[in-house]
Amino acid sequence: MNNDEKKFVPVMITPFNLKATVDMDALNSLVDFYLAAGVKGFFANCLSSEMFSISEDERLEITKHIVKYVNGKVPVVATGSFGLTIEDKAKFTKKIYYTGIDAAIMITGHFANVEDGDDVLLRNFEKMFDLTGNIPLGMYECPAPYKRIISADVFKQLLSFNRLVYHKDTSIEHSQVKAKLDVLKSIGNNNLEFYDAHSPNAMFSLQAGAKGMSSISGNFYPEILVWMCNNATNPDKQEDVKWLQSEITRVDPLIHQAYPMSAKYFLQKRGLPIRTISRTFALELTPDQKKTLDDIHTSFLGWCDRLGIQPVI
Template sequence: MSTRVTPVVIEGIVPVMLTPFDASGAIDYRGVERLIEWYLQHGCDALFAVCQSSEMQFLSLAERTELARFVVDIVGGRVPVVASGHISDDLDAQVQELQAMAATGADALVLVTNHLDPHNLGTETLLANLDYLLQRLPMGTPLGLYECPAPYRRLLSDEELQACIATGRFIMLKDVSCDLAVVKRRVALAEGSALRVLNANAAIAWDAMRAGSAGFNGVFTNVHPDLYKWLRLQSHVAPALAEELATFLVLAAVTEGMGYPALAKLYHQRIGTFASIQCRAIDYDVHERYWALEAVLDKVVAGTEHFRARIKALQGQHR
């Protein structure tokens, strides 16, 4: 049965928010506030709080809900805020955590697909668990779907996605297929519905946006969201520059394997957003493991500023 919810549109450049921690390991809320303002200053269209990049698997339920509520309060309606915090396999625990997150005031509540089918049993299990949750979540709360890669990547089948769309309650899918053909097919399936498909893979980011993906929701929105936004909205102005930028963004994102999210926190420590690069998800010294980490980040930063300067010059020519 389809039940329509209050229209909320999640599209454009949507960062997966980081969580800064202080030296004691507690959430650094001053750092969170500075991060929010940085996102907004760089043109982000919505924020995804309490997700894997936020280290949600390492936050207590109280921390997850407090963090989401804080983000909603600081944003103050300037852009939509979606939040997940969906980390449990037990259905009753899921109901508890999702109801608590729904009460934070976030514009949408994002469900993680692998927790809808914890043992990868298939469509029947996923849809039965989804129905159980939908009956217990606030009817007026818009919902999202997130193919989070941890603890395992549970991609939705076309049948499952269609079933979710048919409920009328889902407004976004964070697509982690990393497959342009799949993105195109999902965009077609969602046509005419409230659901927007947001690709999260940098390797296909520009191609996916040109193919109808409603935006980008990948981890390097934590370094240069404005470059992705220019590519989405203004690439037609300078096609050759867009080709160069798209290639740079792909290569920069390859460094995700070098200790992310500490890598992104190191960037934000450099620019004054964070006081520390401390993580709960990482229990090793990233500099010791990745010997050239600072040098690699230097190049990513240099490339980012290079393209920002070229875009600024281009915009000056068109005034």
């Protein structure tokens, strides 16, 4: 693989059937859709997957199914840090790693309470490293149970254990993103891949050295994020890159409304067999919300037309 290659990794949604159980056939269609769009990996069992609203068995079943269906075409990562104690989290991490994923992702908010200092977080991470052998691990500054942003200093200390291969950043502020990317550059030969979760940061983060993007916008228009990852550092495409970034930023607050139901509606509109059924969002989309998403779909088609992108569906 080209070390300079930028990658888009979608945070996968979970399709449900009319009984609100997992629709594996629709999940297959979703994987095919992402791959056709050019994604370079998958983040399964994440917040977009409604991981807090599915059972432990479902987390494992969905992840195992995705790994088998992807069949090695691209890497797959999934959240592993579930459980009351660090020992419990290590046990589940081993279970989900043995589904065949390439790395198990740790939610930073699972390793210290909101009132705890970084010393607690570092101590718990070190214990987790000890309990999980040589399993490749990653970090995710997930908004739930609360968003625990990792500072550049703590980031550097965690990297010193040589166990982390993946980081999904949600710090949003350019200064914080750059500080962590600077740590990576100072270390040199490090295996960690840095992904920004905030679509309005795409151009900045990719140009500052991030490996790629992993944002919810990929559940609406993954082709657009793939194009951005492929072209953000291309000197011949900077006018289009800046224009596209302004468009992505413009619609980003709108696609977050009623998410993940909004994504399921959008994908259904694009022709995927995805029902607008969610375990985390119980309300039906309002006519105004649907109209907003319809308008964004029109914008998406316009983006594709300007950039010469063929929409998958």
